[in-house]
Amino acid sequence: MFDKAEKLALANMWVAFVSFLAAAALGLYQVLERSGIVPELDSAAGYFGSVSTHGVLMAYVLTTFFIMGFGYYTATTSLKQPVWSKPFAWIGFWVSLIGTLMAAVPLVLGKASVLYTFYPPMQASAAFYIGTTLLVVGSWFWCVEMIVMMAQWKRAHPGKPVPLAMYATVANAILWLWTTVGVASEVLFQLIPWSLGWTSTVDAALARTLFSWTLHPIVYFWLIPAYIALYTMVPAAAGGRLFSDEMGRVAFVMLLVFSLPIGFHHLYMDPEQAAGWKLFHGFGTFMVAVPTLFTGFTVIASLEIAGRLRGGKGLLGWIGALPWSNPMVLAALLALLLLAFGGFGGVVNASYAMNTVVHNTAWVPGHFHLIFGGTTVIMYFAVAYYLWPRLTGKSLFSHGLAVAQLWLWFIGMLVTTAPWHVLGILGQPRRISSIVYDTPLATTWAPYEAVMVTGGAILLISAIMFVINLLLTHAGAATDAGREVEYALPIHPVLRVPSALNGFALWNWVLVIYLVASFGYPIAQFFILDVHNPTAWGI
Amino acid sequence: MHIDPLERKWIFVVFAMVGIMLIAIFFTALVQRVHPPSNVETIDSASLHLTQEFAEDNLGVHRGADAAVRVTMVAARYGFYPQHIEVPAGTPVTFRWATIDVLHGVHMARTNMNTMVVPGFVSQVTTVFPEPGEYPMFCNEYCGLGHDHMWSRVTVVPKDQWSGPKVATVAADKKGG
Numbered sequence: 001m002f003d004k005a006e007k008l009a010l011a012n013m014w015v016a017f018v019s020f021l022a023a024a025a026l027g028l029y030q031v032l033e034r035s036g037i038v039p040e041l042d043s044a045a046g047y048f049g050s051v052s053t054h055g056v057l058m059a060y061v062l063t064t065f066f067i068m069g070f071g072y073y074t075a076t077t078s079l080k081q082p083v084w085s086k087p088f089a090w091i092g093f094w095v096s097l098i099g100t101l102m103a104a105v106p107l108v109l110g111k112a113s114v115l116y117t118f119y120p121p122m123q124a125s126a127a128f129y130i131g132t133t134l135l136v137v138g139s140w141f142w143c144v145e146m147i148v149m150m151a152q153w154k155r156a157h158p159g160k161p162v163p164l165a166m167y168a169t170v171a172n173a174i175l176w177l178w179t180t181v182g183v184a185s186e187v188l189f190q191l192i193p194w195s196l197g198w199t200s201t202v203d204a205a206l207a208r209t210l211f212s213w214t215l216h217p218i219v220y221f222w223l224i225p226a227y228i229a230l231y232t233m234v235p236a237a238a239g240g241r242l243f244s245d246e247m248g249r250v251a252f253v254m255l256l257v258f259s260l261p262i263g264f265h266h267l268y269m270d271p272e273q274a275a276g277w278k279l280f281h282g283f284g285t286f287m288v289a290v291p292t293l294f295t296g297f298t299v300i301a302s303l304e305i306a307g308r309l310r311g312g313k314g315l316l317g318w319i320g321a322l323p324w325s326n327p328m329v330l331a332a333l334l335a336l337l338l339l340a341f342g343g344f345g346g347v348v349n350a351s352y353a354m355n356t357v358v359h360n361t362a363w364v365p366g367h368f369h370l371i372f373g374g375t376t377v378i379m380y381f382a383v384a385y386y387l388w389p390r391l392t393g394k395s396l397f398s399h400g401l402a403v404a405q406l407w408l409w410f411i412g413m414l415v416t417t418a419p420w421h422v423l424g425i426l427g428q429p430r431r432i433s434s435i436v437y438d439t440p441l442a443t444t445w446a447p448y449e450a451v452m453v454t455g456g457a458i459l460l461i462s463a464i465m466f467v468i469n470l471l472l473t474h475a476g477a478a479t480d481a482g483r484e485v486e487y488a489l490p491i492h493p494v495l496r497v498p499s500a501l502n503g504f505a506l507w508n509w510v511l512v513i514y515l516v517a518s519f520g521y522p523i524a525q526f527f528i529l530d531v532h533n534p535t536a537w538g539i
Numbered sequence: 540m541h542i543d544p545l546e547r548k549w550i551f552v553v554f555a556m557v558g559i560m561l562i563a564i565f566f567t568a569l570v571q572r573v574h575p576p577s578n579v580e581t582i583d584s585a586s587l588h589l590t591q592e593f594a595e596d597n598l599g600v601h602r603g604a605d606a607a608v609r610v611t612m613v614a615a616r617y618g619f620y621p622q623h624i625e626v627p628a629g630t631p632v633t634f635r636w637a638t639i640d641v642l643h644g645v646h647m648a649r650t651n652m653n654t655m656v657v658p659g660f661v662s663q664v665t666t667v668f669p670e671p672g673e674y675p676m677f678c679n680e681y682c683g684l685g686h687d688h689m690w691s692r693v694t695v696v697p698k699d700q701w702s703g704p705k706v707a708t709v710a711a712d713k714k715g716g
Contacts, residue, residue, distance in 0.1 A: 044684045115681055121658055122641050122683065204642060204658045246540050268575045269644065269655045271662040275577040279568055286557050286564075293553040297546065352564050353573045356653045360644045360679035427648025429679040432687045439675040439692075441648055492541045501540075525579070532583035534658040537641045539683050 003082040005072050006391045008089055010474075012069030013384065013391075015097060016062045017467055020377070023057035024463035026050045031416070031456035035449040036434055047433035048113040048539070055116030056107060058372070060135055061100050063222045066380050068092070068142040070225050071169050073387060075149045077485045078163040078232075081156075084148045092141025099134025102127055113539050115431070117211060118191060120202045123536040126195035133187050136180050143173040154503070161497045164248050165232040165487055171252040172224040174504050175217055178260055178511060182213025194536065201533035205272035206526040212263035213519060220259040220288075222372065224252070226379035230299045230332055233386060235488035237328035240306025243298045245490035249501040251298070254291035257507055258284055261518035265350050269359045277522050278352065284518070285350040292343065296336060302488070303332070327402045331382030334410040338374030341414075342367055345421065360431075363424020366417040373459070374413040381406060381466055388473045390483045397472035401465055408462040416455025419448035576654040580661040582637055587613060593637050600624050600704040608632045608704075614643040614656045617685040619676060625694045627701035628671045636662040644680030647693055655680060668695040 030050050033041045072083060083089055105127060106112040112128035114120075150162055150170045162170075186207050194202045235242045242248070264281035267273050307318025323329050345367035348354050358364065385402050389395050396402065424430075428445050435442050435449075500506050542550075567573045587593040592611055599621045601609045608630055613620045615638065626632050636645065638656045646653035654662040668674075678689035 044687060048681065048684060048686075113684075119642055119681065205660055208642075208657065244541070244543060244546060247542070247546060267655075269653055270657060271576055271578055271580070271655065271660040272657055273577060274579050275568070275574040278575065278577060279565070282564060283561060286561050289557055290553055293556070294550070297549045297553075301545075347560065351560075352575065353567050356575060356651050359653050360646065360655075427646070427675075427677070429644075429646070429677045431679075431681040434687050436687050437675055437677070437690055439673070441675055498540065529579075530581050532581065532585065532659050534584055534640070537683070 002076065002080055004076045005083045005086065005089070008083065008086065008093070009069040009073040009387070010391050012065045012072070012093060013387075015100075016065035016069065016380075017384065017470060019057045019061040019065070019100075021463055021467045023054045023062065024460050026054040026057070028456040028460040030054065031453045034433060034435075035453050037450070037453060042434060044433045045110055045113070048115075049107065049110045051431065052113050052115050053104075053107045056103060056132065059116055059218070059222075060132060062377070062380075064096060064135060064139050067172065067221065067225050068096070068139060070228075070383060070387075071142060071146055071173070073391070073485075074165050074169050074228065075146060078165040078169075078487060079149060079153045081149065081153060084145050084152060088141055089145050092138045092145070094138070095141065096135045096138025099131045099136075099138060101131070102134065103131025106131075117215070118186070118207070120191060120194070120204050120207045121534040121537050122539055123195055126192060129187050129191045129195055133184070133192070136184065139176065140180070143177050146170050146173040159496070161245075161494050161502055163487065164242075164245050164490075165228055167249055167502070168224060168228045168231070168252045170504065171256045172221060172228075174508065175224070175256050175259065176221050178515070179214050179217040179221055182210045182215075182263070185213075186210040201535050203526055203531060203533045205270070205531070206523070208267065208270060209273065209519075209522055209526070212266045214263070215266050216263045216285075217259040219368075219371070220255050222376050224255065225383070226335065226376045227251070227255075227295055229328070229379050229383050230295065230335070231302075232487045233383070233485075234299065234328055234332040235302035235306060236486045237326050237386070238303055238306035238322055238332075240302055240304075240309055240488075242488040242490040243301035243305065244492070245494045246497060246501065247294055247298050249497065251291040251294045253501065253507055254294075255288065256504070257510055257514065258288040258291070260511060261514045262288060264518075264522075265352075265355070268352065268355050273522055277518075281518060282350065282352045289343070289347070289350075292339070296339070299332065299336065303329075305491070325399075325403055327385040327399075327406060328382045330403060330406050331378050334406060335375045335378045338370050338378070338410065338413060342370030342374060345370065358424050360429060361424035362420045362428045362430050365430050366420030366424060369417050369420070370413060374410070374417075378406065378409055378413075381409070384466075384470060387485075388470055389479075389481060390485060392474050392476075393478050393481075393483060394473055394476040395479050395481055397469050397476055401469050405462050405465040405469065408458055408465070412455050412458030412462055414455075415458060416452055419451040419455070423448050576662050576664045578661065578663045580663070581659055582661050584637060584639055584658045587637055587639050592635070595620075600626060602704050610634045612636055614638045614645060614678070614689075616640050616683050617678070617689040619645065619678070619689070619691040622691045623694070624691075625696055625701070626668065627698045628668050628695045629698045630701075631665055631667050633663065633665040636664075641682050642680055643678050643682050643689070645676060646679050647674045647676045650674065652676075653679075671695045671697045 033047045106125035112124040114122050114124045193199045231248045262281045262284035264278045265285045304318050307321040310321040312318030312321030598611050636656045643656040651666045654664050656662050674693045676691045676693050
């Protein structure tokens with residue numbers, strides 16, 4: 001028997017889900033405040049402070065801690081070996097937690113209402129930048145653990161394919177190390193020295209370029225754990241087999257390579273980068289759709305195998321034969337549906353010219369809430385329902401509550417994001433705290449605002465149900481139910497894979513070349529051009 | 540490595556779909572020359588008043604020597620200046636933007652006029668408004684606690700009713716200062 005580091009996984013994931021609940025509550029406040037339905041709530045300072053906190057909690061805290069906790073458990077159970085160094089892993093946890101608390105203080109005090117994207121030359125308190133940096137630094141400890149554990153396993157099992165769940169986890173760790181280079185450069189060389197008063201001006205355009213380095217692959221850092229569950233847990237939970245282990249590896253490698261050098265689709269509308277670079281990044285943006293389309297096929301094919309094994313007949317009969325009351329299977333089906341909707345919007349945003357019509361309108365949060373909340377976080381829920389009994393040795397408090405919670409989340413996501421897409425087409429800017437525009441167009445927005453408030457309320461109810469279920473599970477009585485994780489077996493057992501699909505050395509070299517080609521000159525130009533940097537501005 | 544025949548077909552479909560979308564994008568960009576604002580032109584945002592182009596008296600709608608319509612505007616917390624402009628429909632209009640303070644974004648709802656306005660850079664967009672009417676012009680990037688109040692109005696008038704620029708027309712199309 002080996003140590004599965006359950007406490008480490010639980011500690012990380014509890015931080016994630018408590019932060020998630022707080023962020024969901026802020027979400028309801030934001031839709032209420034923004035809609036103007038409750039005039040007493042009206043406060044720009046309250047709204048923008050809340051949006052900043054909601055973004056940091058959801059995008060940085062929930063994701064990073066969940067990914068670390070899930071990663072430790074995936075690593076130990078798929079490799080069947082203990083964590084490389086527990087003290088090292090706990091140091092990472094505490095560094096991240098202290099960073100989070102340090103950033104929370106200025107956020108709550110309204111001294112960091114610069115959104116999670118930082119937006120210099122508006123300046124936040126230095127504690128905010130230092131705190132978020134520590135959160136990231138702590139996650140680097142996790143990356144090292146994952147890379148070392150895979151290396152240890154490969155040394156002990158020469159020539160054997162690394163289990164898919166671990167291969168994908170390490171792909172994510174390497175992706176994250178590359179991803180954070182951009183934002184770390186911005187924060188360490190620009191924002192922290194500037195917020196401490198060591199420099200008086202900041203190159204806002206360079207900061208945007210560096211942040212764009214991080215801004216796209218970070219999305220895949222969040223999404224990959226959801227894909228790991230889709231490939232390695234869902235087929236087993238549905239009672240079937242994984243359609244293809246090898247195509248899974250190909251998909252994760254493509255996510256690693258193609259999600260990194262494409263950040264300029266966030267800068268399509270920016271004046272500081274030239275059209276050719278944007279078009280080059282736009283090409284890669286479409287390439288990163290390829291692994292997601294592969295994933296959709298493999299996961300649906302795996303589910304079809306399960307449905308037919310369960311007696312489903314005909315072209316679509318297998319869908320009804322799936323165990324819809326199994327939280328893992330239900331979440332996967334709902335996640336794939338929302339991924340299809342969100343992916344459609346994403347193609348519009350990624351389109352070099354079409355993006356003009358929706359850029360910075362309410363359409364954009366509509367898109368990313370579908371992919372983040374609808375595809376990513378719903379799979380985090382499923383993983384939590386699956387792992388909590390295994391991590392705590394207690395049975396899930398309520399299966400029915402879990403199923404109801406997932407359906408509510410799905411409905412809440414649709415009810416919240418559908419009106420945002422419409423509002424975007426109707427020209428409503430994102431990131432406004434109230435509607436004061438005295439123009440006939442603004443009056444057409446009102447009905448959609450009312451719908452989004454309903455969606456926010458449904459989502460908060462669902463979030464509360466989720467956390468209560470985990471809490472009561474953890475507080476319940478111990479059982480001796482099985483605690484093994486069942487990873488899906490592929491139809492065709494994988495005995496050997498090409499070394500390029502069993503390690504990352506080749507892909508790191510590809511990335512060095514691809515990243516230098518994509519970002520080299522666009523970053524260097526700020527040291528060549530005659531730039532005039534702005535001074536700091538308050539909010 | 541094992542690839543199922545069905546999977547092989549799907550891989551072909553995926554690359555065909557992505558290929559068609561990329562061909563559409565590259566066609567509009569390279570052949571029809573549709574590009575987002577990307578002029579990479581620097582300016583000192585702290586001293587716009589010292590430039591000729593963005594000095595207060597020169598803001599607004601101009602008609603260049605070649606009859607092209609050019610609009611020079613400044614974004615500043617919390618408004619776009621001038622607060623109201625009038626431009627002709629069915630005519631290419633080139634907007635040139637600079638900010639005096641923080642990051643802003645600007646779009647005219649339901650048109651192609653959309654750009655970020657970044658400190659230190661001039662943004663330039665050329666578009667044609669087919670439909671006459673009143674268009675609000677919104678700040679679409681968070682720029683501080685008064686962001687909600689940052690907007691202005693554009694009136695697009697039928698081409699034959701447009702009376703020309705309301706401010707003195709600059710004789711030559713000078714860029715920067």
